[in-house]
Amino acid sequence: MTAVSPAPFAPAAWLKQTGRAWRRPAMLAAALTVADVLPAIGFAAGLALGIDQFGRSPIAAAPWLALAAASLIARGLLSQAGVAVGARLGRAVKRDVRDRLLTDLFGRGRRSGDRLTAVVEGVEALDGYYARFTPLRLAAGLSPLLIIAAAAVASPVSAAILLFTLLPFVLGMILAGTAAAGESRRQFQALERLSGLFVDRVRALPAVLAFGATDRVTAEITTASNELEHRTARVMRIAFASSAVLEFFSALSVALIAVYCGFNLLRLLPFPVPETLNLGRAFFVLALAPEVYQPLRRLAAAYHDRQAAEAAVPALITPDETKPVRLTLGDTAPSIRFLAVSIAYDGAAPVIDGLDLDVRPGQIVALVGASGAGKSSLLHLLLGLSPLTAGAVEIGGVRLGDGVDLSGQIAWASQAPVVVPGSLARNVALADPTACPGRVKAAAQTAGLTGDLERPIDERGGGLSGGERRRLGLARAMLKRAPILLLDEPTANLDPASEQAMLETIREAARGRTTLIATHSAAVAALADRVVRL
Template identity: 70%
Template sequence: MTAAPIPSDSPAAWLKRAGRPHRRLAAVAALLAVADVLPAIGFAAGLSLAIVNAVPSIVDALPWLGLAVASLLLRGLIGQAAVIVGARTGRAVKIDARTRLLSDLFNRGRRSTQRLTAIVEGVEGLDGYFSRFAPLRMAAALSPLLIIAAAAVASPVSAGVLIFTLFPFICGMILAGTAAARESRRQFEALERLGGLFLDRVRALPAVLAFGAGPATTAEIARGADELEKRTSRVLRIAFISSGVLEFFSALAVALIAVYCGFNLLGLLPFPVPEKLDLARAFFVLALAPEVYQPLRRLAAAYHDRQAAEAAVPALITPEPVALPAPPTGEAAPAILFENVAIAYAADRPPVLNAFTLSVAPGETVALLGASGVGKSSLLHLLLGMAPLSDGEVRIDDIPLSRSAGLAGQVAWAGQAPVVVPGTLAQNIAVADPSACPGRLEMAARAAGLTADLDRPIDERGGGLSGGERRRLGLARAILKRAPILLLDEPTANLDPGSEQAMLAVIRTAAQGRTTLIATHSDAVAGLADRVVRL
């Protein structure tokens, strides 16, 4: 009978794929966990023979005591090596997972408090699974059978008793794992909610203080913390109960072996058995009996690592992108199609834009006009990955934006408040293309109307630039960047009529040969467009 296949979208399948690039390290860790059986058998054999041989002469027992001590030392070394290799496996998987999440966060703009929690807490939840649970899973499957086989050499009846007592032990582990899975998922969801709530309140701290909402915010965070405490307590309660059940069955099995061996040695068994034990074999089997359940107990202790990892997987899943390569220099501007697009920043708030449809031809300049708050800037932010696509689809030359690798390499952007970095004016322009030569930098600055010294220093607050020059800095970056899509957000806002007229020529230069979207309130800027769309 073949095992049922694991669904490709299940947490178990995701964890399997995550560990596949590091399967060699995982295999070494698992083999080391299984190899722990050999020194365990050596210790039991050395101890039993040392006790038997110590009766005639203590000298005869010394070689066997040496075997027992050497087995203990070897077991410690194997255990330490298993821990080190397991930790390396977990670290390698975490690095891969965190790299994918950070790439998704910055390159595709999937920013959310849940995603930030996943990067920190969710990825850490993978560590225990790959460093402890996965190696112990193989050891729990193989090690008990190997130890029972060694015990069968000395006492087949004892080996049969050990096999029989394995069944209730395994059933207890399954029941405990099933109960823990549900509570672990709820605990991680509570952690996500608390992390998101705390991050949102920290971001809005000035507003919270300004409106005197400190006590209400504190109470809200306290309620979230209490919920997390309750979820965590339930997980720990299940863990303690399951641990007690497993310890009971383990102790019961060892007691059965001890009673059988003792009565067999004394000849007091009330039923016939096909063997007669001597002290060496009886002590050997008795020393091995706890080792049969040790791998299973270790797996049970690490079982919560599996539940924590599977609970974190849904937050770690990132859709596989379809590559959307950045076009080479000189490639024609793309067409942009918005199909019933909706943008909603929160599920409990109405969308800022709903059922919006617009087709922009290659190289066309479209001005988006409308009152503040109707979604003009949000539409541009959607293309930049800074706003969520709640419904509908955006297509760039028939390639869906939701399944692409993002548009960062294809978009030149000029916003209302360009970011300024400490350095010279030339260095600030070069932010758009660090590989640009001095000639291209000077050309972009001249086209944007920045004719002053490009080597003049600018601080992080924009000291040394006027308001108009900051707008020109954003346009100079847009001109410098070789991108077929141009997005402008209120490029002439708060400028006097004379400065606005001077800026129009710069905008016209920047938009040449590109598909351009301009969010503006200005009729003069809208006059540059091939088409005006009112929202």
Template identity: 65%
Template sequence: MSTVDVNPTVEPKRWLADIARPWRRLNGLAAGLVIADILPATGFALGLAMAIGALQQSPTAALPGLALAGVSLALRGLVAQAAVLTAGQGAAMVKRRVRGDLLTQLFAGRRPSGDSMTAVVDGVEALDGYYARFAPARLAAAVSPVLIIALCAVASPVAAGILTLTLIPFAFGMILTGTAAAAESRRQFLALERLSGLFLDRVRALPTLLSFQAEARTSREIARAADELETRTGRVLKIAFLSSGVLEFFSALSVALLAVYCGFNLLHLLPFPVPESLTLPRAFFVLAMAPEVYAPMRRLAAAYHERQAAEAAAASLVEAMPPAPAPARARRVPVTATAPAPALRFRGVTITYDDGVSPVHDFDLDVPAGAIVALVGPSGSGKSSLLHLLLGLAPLAGGEVEADGVALSQAGSFTDRVGWASQAPVVVPGTLGDNIALAARGASRESLQAVATLAGLDGDLDRVLDERGGGLSGGERRRLGLARALLKPAPILLLDEPTANLDAASKIALLPVIRAAARGRTTLIATHSAAVEAMADVVVRL
């Protein structure tokens, strides 16, 4: 399946045109069939006019005109059916392509699932009316009235002039109602997206919500989002009904005005002179064709909300289908640190959280440059807090930490100098290579492959991962964190329980990876593992 190249900055109108370009001939044929409807419509009006004129002679003389009207009516039904089928086929092909690309993005995990499913279901379906009804009606509304008025001018130039003048308020009414509907349609689709995303996120987090007894609050949030969607939908429908009423009023008024002119002309009762004297067949032909002038405009008005819905959905679909980024010149990122490993000094360090919990009191430690330090002790003794302190994730309530003379209290954190592997590395939707590259943007594929292999991953950088880390075992998640730490050229390495909850074989397999990651760096490891403790240069018991 080919993907659609779309620039996220493209306006929805242009995107809707670009996305259907492969089927422009099919869509053009559908529009042509809608315009061709005027031929059998003209034949029907002409046949009735001939029959009315021939009735003055005999009923039998009216048969040819009635036959023409009957054939034209049947032909009109066939043309209308062909137009519907052709436009529907074009719309289906566009939707199939867009939905396929969206599903590719979804299964690649490159987009939040709530937004993706809303786009796949509701966003794509919003395109159906645009290509099946609005697009053919738009071209017909521009061409058909002109052609019909030209045909009417043959029978009555004055009637053609009246039809032309009455189109002005008709078109003006369409512009006003269409402008009002555009903003409301966009707001309605955004409200639908918010409700879908909110509902999916809350279902995913249901165990957490139950644990924290947040059911009532969540219900209120979903109810507010549903009420907002109801309000937005009501406003869109209100504008749609208002626009239909306005256009029907002008259409009926125009036909009535033309009927008055034709009637007074036939009776020779016009209060002003006109350069024509109508006959009954000519007057009947003009009156029969008058509704056809407004029929394309009315079809366009009826489908106008389809355009607004499609453009509202397109604004989200453009974001859901980002183009493949232009290949940038990759820079090689070394696996080991480029800066010399620093010496770390902890002097009277105290960590106290906002809730008053203080896991570390007056902690002192000197870490030689390039040394591996194992922080061991029971859970809650402050091992992870000391690592978080260097990342700026734990508050320094007292004392000081220095890295080659640079004070933590002044720097705020040493994040830019730290390679970090937590107990549960964050996994983002994307490929394995994308997740490793979070540690060093712009890393070359060769560097990514090198650290993946060194960390003991399978080396398939294109393996797709979802936001839950689907496709990774517990050991592979640990290896992912180590691969990121290997990739980042940081002189300090922090590892938080790198072998926790792993079987014996997996722990033994990770030890060489930890040694490789620690080479040339000052390393602090929070651990309960005797094997990790044995490989350390310094063991600190908390």
């Protein structure tokens, strides 16, 4: 048996990986944003020299004022080009992610309110990250340093002041971003809960009306709406507070430069400095001072785009992207060992405590016991649906760890098999989409599903009786080529005649596999090689 280790998952890593296919437009957008520094310096130089020359002669000042005007025009064109490239980048990434989500949603039948929210709100949250935040991130790192270097040509002292005051500005951004990150995640989770709740209640509207539960449902939606409103308000408060802090540091820095340049021009500085400014140099530095913080202020304004995108990432990941550990068992039935296994949910008392159980290869083990004894939880543990609180599980001699995926190696028949809209044959084929129609038909017939396999079935299972739903789960288990078989109450709520007819199907499904069956039925337990009471 071999195992493939998973790649570590992080929202930032997923965003970087997703945008890798559009690296060139991303770099172009970032380059256009950084190039904004050149016309900013040109405008400051043209304005400063124009004012300095204007007292001597308006004609001498005209070329410099023309340079300032041309710099403004160039800056506008560069800004427009950067926005356009960023917008195209955002649309391209959103289209790709939305296509993957729609394939997962409709092509594989994973329909839920949360997935619908991800397709709409989650994908839109990516737009600001790729269109605005990604280009601004590079500009915020380079542009202030380039502008300070230009200012140092005219006034090294002013450049030192700008560099010194840049530190608290950056620190304020980091603190604000850290505070906003958690609130953004909680806001998106609240939005997901509200959307999922609303979709589920609309689907169940006939039942809600039939049982007179409209007041209760209204109260649930009101509570979820109030939670979303509360989370959104907290995000906005943090955004406004952080904006005020950054504006304060920016204004303070510009004020320090203005005071220094003014006192230097008047020769009233109370301490010696290694430079003497004239009007042109002082005006040049004053014009550049606000530009030092402009890229950082724009990044701060777009920082919530990053937080929103990272908060949406968990909902945007499809199962194929999580890349869990995959165990390859082969065709031979493996042994299964439970070593002092305990299962507890959310800090409650363990439903299973210190279980030791050895299941030999190919053995059929029936798990019996009262309701709540942990039979289903033990099966769910192998499927990764129950938490392993203590102990260990070994499959074929290999100990399972966190993130292990056994789904491809387990045939599973639950008490209520999932049904998707489509034909009966399509529902059987969910266990193995690569199976040919002949194998699907054979599995259905062996499981006792008679009649037209192409008859339509809705997502609620309309068109199937309770017994046929049980047989549907067994048909899937028989179709799937897996060395482990798990059955959860395969004959529950069936009459004695139907149960007897089901026993041969269970025996056929378990042939050549290591099988665990959770059951209350003495007849099903009689099929087992071993009965374990929990």
